[in-house]
Amino acid sequence: MEIIISETYDEMSRLAADMIKHQLLKKPSSVLGLATGSTPVGLYKELIRLHKEQGLDFSQVITFNLDEYLGLPPSHDQSYHYFMDQNLFHHVNVTPNNIHVPYGHTEDIEEFCQWYEDQIERAGGIDIQILGIGGDGHIAFNEPGSSLGSRTRLKTLTKQTIDDNARFFENEADVPRFAVTMGVGTILEARKIIMLANGAKKADIVAQALEGPVTAQVSASALQLHPDVVVILDAEAGKTLRRADYYKWVYNEKKRLIPGMIGKTT
Ligand code: GLP
Numbered sequence: 001m002e003i004i005i006s007e008t009y010d011e012m013s014r015l016a017a018d019m020i021k022h023q024l025l026k027k028p029s030s031v032l033g034l035a036t037g038s039t040p041v042g043l044y045k046e047l048i049r050l051h052k053e054q055g056l057d058f059s060q061v062i063t064f065n066l067d068e069y070l071g072l073p074p075s076h077d078q079s080y081h082y083f084m085d086q087n088l089f090h091h092v093n094v095t096p097n098n099i100h101v102p103y104g105h106t107e108d109i110e111e112f113c114q115w116y117e118d119q120i121e122r123a124g125g126i127d128i129q130i131l132g133i134g135g136d137g138h139i140a141f142n143e144p145g146s147s148l149g150s151r152t153r154l155k156t157l158t159k160q161t162i163d164d165n166a167r168f169f170e171n172e173a174d175v176p177r178f179a180v181t182m183g184v185g186t187i188l189e190a191r192k193i194i195m196l197a198n199g200a201k202k203a204d205i206v207a208q209a210l211e212g213p214v215t216a217q218v219s220a221s222a223l224q225l226h227p228d229v230v231v232i233l234d235a236e237a238g239k240t241l242r243r244a245d246y247y248k249w250v251y252n253e254k255k256r257l258i259p260g261m262i263g264k265t266t
Helices: 009-026 041-054 080-087 109-122 159-168 184-188 200-211 219-225 244-257
Strands: 002-005 031-034 062-065 067-069 128-131 153-156 178-181 192-197 229-233
Touching: 002 244, 009 041, 009 128, 009 192, 009 229, 041 080, 062 080, 062 109, 067 080, 109 153, 109 178, 184 219, 192 219, 200 219, 200 229, 219 229
Parallel strands: 002 229, 031 062, 031 128, 128 192, 192 229
Antiparallel strands: 067 178, 153 178
16 A cells, blocks of 8 residues: 655645546546545646546547436436536546446436446546545445445445535535445455545544554455555644554655556555
């Protein structure tokens, strides 16, 4: 696992965008796993800038989003599909048929979840998966207790997640109680994972996930099992890491001596 503690949110976003840019230049038909939440908004802004100013091409890219609230159709302004349209898809040249966001308004959830898993497989698997981290350590909507081998399925949200996400809704009662989410096992199959976290509120859970034991109680800790994970934090989110000085030293030495190795876990 490579842990980069950047100075600011903007630097964190730029570093992540740069890694995606290199992936798309290497393989224009890359399969990207995408996340919602406030954390990746800066990354998406930077990707839009790279598209507009440098012609970064998304026409062959295939996307899979991590999760969606149950019961919210794509047109709902709090659905994750709507969020992706507003924050990325409408501003780059991604081909609409190549976009996959779990459908939160489906009749047969189990059948849909299996179909979603099959689509990921048919696309050849995810090349880079972007992740944020929830206040309770969840990745996607894999709340504490989610099996580390779990697949795409229906999850009940914790009270903490409902409270955390209530800021986007008119009131707490409007926050859906269920979501369709990729499983931890699904996520771990991505070839590369980039997890982002910013702000002091995330510092303790980030430290538990990265430096604590691997446990289903903190889904993000499962990333320790993956061979190619890059975690990019801002200074606030990285401030309680026990080995923060070491991570900074590694990053600076790489920058100085082998810049091409940044973001390539070794
Ligand atoms: C939601 C999403 C997660 C996201 C998390 C953090 O619960 N399901 O994928 O990582 O929120 O959100 P934020 O980035 O707003 O802190």
